[in-house]
Amino acid sequence: MYTSQSHEYDVVIMGAGFAGICQARHLMLNIPNIKVALIDPRPEERTDKDLKVGESLVEVSSLFVTKELGLYEYMIENHTPKFGLNFHWPKDPARTETIDDYLSIWDNRQPSITTFHMNRSKFERDVLQMNKEMGAVFYNGRVLDVDLTPGDAIKTVKSKVNGEVIEIKAKHVIDAAGRRFIIGNKTNNLIFNQVGGGEGSDNLYGVNNGSAWLRVRNMDRSLFHDGYDPTSATASHWYATNHWFGHGHWLWMIPTSTDPLELSIGVIHHHEVIPSEQINTREKFLAFLKANHTHLYKLITSGEQIDFHYLPRVAHSSKMVFSPDNWYVLGDAAYIFDAFYSYGATMISFAAESITEIIRAKLAGEANAEQKRFAFNEFNLTMARSANGVMRYHAKQLGNASVMSWRIYFEYMWWFGIILPLFIGKRHLDITFVPQFTQAFSANIDGVLADVHKQFNQLDRGTNLGILDCYRADQLIGEYYTSKRFDDYLENAKYEPGRTNIFASIKSAYYYVAIWYTMFQWKGFGLAGLLAPRSLYNIFRLLALSSYTAIGELIYRFQTRNLPANSQVEKMRQEFKNYQYQAQLQPWTPEIDSPCTDQQSSEQAVPRLPELSVLS
Ligand SMILES: Cc1cc2nc3c(=O)[nH]c(=O)nc-3n(C[C@H](O)[C@H](O)[C@H](O)COP(=O)(O)OP(=O)(O)OC[C@H]3O[C@@H](n4cnc5c(N)ncnc54)[C@H](O)[C@@H]3O)c2cc1C
Structure with a gap:
């Protein structure tokens, strides 16, 4: 049966898995009165059959779920x-x-x-319910097709709901339907490993x-x-x-x-x-x-x-994630490479915030909306490439405790020093910062990161680098450990966009990566390795990036010299200027209007003198 009944929204999200429900909530929290629809064939009451992987959150995804989606208490009370x-x-x-x-x-x-582990079926069931309470419309049905019209023209999502085919219309369409690849297949947007795959394959850095x-x-x-x-x-x-x-x-x-x-x-x-x-x-x-x-x-x-x-x-990836034609691919519909480091929900967190900001700017008719779309598309593809890159050569290296402990330490340095501060500081939504960052980070993925991963393959089988423990502070120099400097700027609650001095963290990360890299060359390849032109190039480049970021930090400090670290804290400080302690209580006994019914509560209701007012 076909019905021409029309359902119109600002945004239609195809798929109500982790990506779809998080995106819906983020949109509704950040864009007042936005009209959001979700479509998913799975029943709202999800059972054990819906147990899914993707249960481990790391700092970025945990902050996204707790801080950005306001689910802190929910996570503590419902998940491990x-x-x-x-x-x-x-x-x-x-x-x-x-x-x-x-x-x-x-x-x-x-x-x-x-951070948390989560029961995915419970999370998806609960947050879908919360979304509905916030005003999202949920269609328990299956998307059959989507008409991807150009530009701002209205898109039509043809879906089967309760045996009826209906048309759901919106200016913006998000494919969060996982490996169904509704948009990916339609637009030839997907990248898979080449037939045979494996090491040497160009696609997905050979991850197979x-x-x-x-x-x-x-x-x-x-x-x-x-x-x-x-x-x-x-x-x-x-x-x-x-x-x-x-x-x-x-x-x-x-x-x-x-x-x-x-x-x-x-x-x-x-x-x-x-x-x-x-x-x-x-x-x-x-x-x-x-x-x-x-x-x-x-x-x-x-x-x-x-x-x-x-x-x-x-593993698979996409050529584009946010289109000028107002379609977006998110979560598994866009890319996934490996579950190591739990990058899945992390990439969803970056992408969902980007999508909200693009849609907000487009709905508001802001002049730089398309510029944001372009920059955020490049940024998210670069983040995906970096997540893909850190899985390179795993097939050969995973079993080697020495190599992997060095790899994990090295990759933690980037995570805590660069990626996590970027997310906390909301710099991935900063249109002046993003293009510069994307360019430099992209060069790192194909430069020093690729070199290091490749060099682990070139170590003599007998070379033992020892073990590097990513949590300890007694292995590099200056009592450094991988998460040492990353949260300096959090002590004063500098969470507002533009107030977070992530430059300090990035500067320090590049510097310590240079030290780590020097140590790696020396231990792995001796003096010849250390003095090889490529090694010297990488060391000088990392130090140059550290110095360049130090200049960025100076500019940042100058630009924010009159800004309070946090405007709420500043407001409270101002209020304290006129604050005087008043040692008094307001009278309350005449207010008691419900008569006591049992012995215990009548005892509790006996009026008592407010002791503090006596003291004063
Ligand atoms: C082995 C493994 C382990 C992983 N471990 C982790 C981890 O520990 N931490 C982490 O962060 N990430 C992890 N990931 C990645 C994580 O699982 C994914 O990032 C995440 O599940 C993606 O969620 P999603 O909402 O995009 O897709 P899904 O959860 O697959 O949701 C897609 C939704 O679309 C719906 N759908 C399907 N077809 C249609 C249709 N035609 N119309 C409408 N809706 C439709 C489905 O019913 C489903 O609800 C892991 C991945 C794998 C493979």
Whole structure:
């Protein structure tokens, strides 16, 4: 049946998974009276069958969900906490019976920004309900087609809802329907790995991976760790995202519920080392664990298994994410490369904020709206490329504890020093900052980051760089650790756009990356490596970027010299100028209007003298 009944909105979001519901809420929180519709075929009451991966948040995605979407209390009350990332490599791949058979890097203290694990089906169900309460219209149906008209012309989303075909119209259309690729397929916008893929492939930096995972409940947690480790950490080992490594693969272990105790355990495997047909069923996955991570096998089989999934192809990307024709691809509909570092929700956070700002500027008819669209499109594609780039050569390097510990330390430096401050400072929405940043960062991805990843492949098999612990401050110089300087500007609550001195953090990050890089060349390749022209070029370039950012910092300081760090704090300080303590209480007993009904409450209602007024 076809109905011509018309439904018109400012924005239609196709897909109400994590990306779609977060985008809807962000739009409604930031653009007053915006009319938003969501379409998704899955029922609103999502069951265990909807258990999805994407359960681990990191600093950016956690801040997006808690601070930007206003869901702090909701997250604390409904999902499990997360205390950083732990990393484990077998000392001997033939012996993996207990945690003691692994070399481990443990997060040793509480992270300065709270992060969470989430039960995705619960999150999506709850936030969809909140969106409806805020005014979003939800169509429980399936998008059949979308008419991508040019420019500002109204777009039509043809959908099947309750057996009827309806037309939903809007100026802006967001594809958040995951791997359905509604817009991607229609516009030939997708990038997949070349046939055969693997190392040497130009697309997706050769990342060619698949994934198998399952959930297990009520397992014997002590098979992982007994929880007693008073001399090593102030943070829980269990409520971290634990990572287990081996040749051509890594595994995650994420606690997604406390009652019942529930775990998500899965593997990302690289096809050139572990082909699909060796791991694509529950039985094969368990057999793989029994042989390669015996203690995880024991942990799983001590509990009740809930589900099993296999995804043969994880990585893909897009040529464009925000079109001049008012269509947008978001979340899995746009790109995903690997689950390592939980980049999925992070990239959604950057993109969702960008989309809101483009739509806000376009609906308001602002002159630079298209300029923003162009710059934010480039920026988000660059962020995606960097997320893709940090997975380069994983197939060869994941199992090597020394190499990976150095890689993780190195990649943490960029994360805490550059990407996280950028997000907190909202510089990704700053139209003067974004183009410069995109250009410099893009050069880093193909420059020093690519060089380092490649050089790890070139190390002699016998070279042992030792282990670098990304949480400790006794390995580089000056008591530096990877998250040391990143939040200096947060002490004074400088969260307002334009007030955050992220230049200090970036300057320091480039400087310490130069030190790390020098140490890496020396330890890995000796004097010849250090003095190689390419190494000298990278060291001088990093130091030049640090100096350049220092100039940016001076300009920033000059421009903000008369601005308070935070306008709310400033307002309160002003109010304090006229503040005088008044030691008094307002009379209240005559106000009592409900008569007491029982003995206890009549005792409580006996009027008492306000003691403070007596003291004064
Ligand atoms: C193995 C693995 C592990 C991961 N782990 C993490 C992690 O720990 N942390 C992290 O941040 N990221 C992680 N990710 C990435 C994360 O899963 C994705 O970023 C995230 O799930 C993307 O959400 P989404 O809303 O775009 O897609 P989805 O969650 O797939 O939502 C798409 C929605 O579109 C709907 N839909 C489908 N077809 C239609 C249609 N025709 N019309 C309308 N609606 C439709 C679907 O019903 C669904 O609700 C992981 C990814 C993988 C593969």
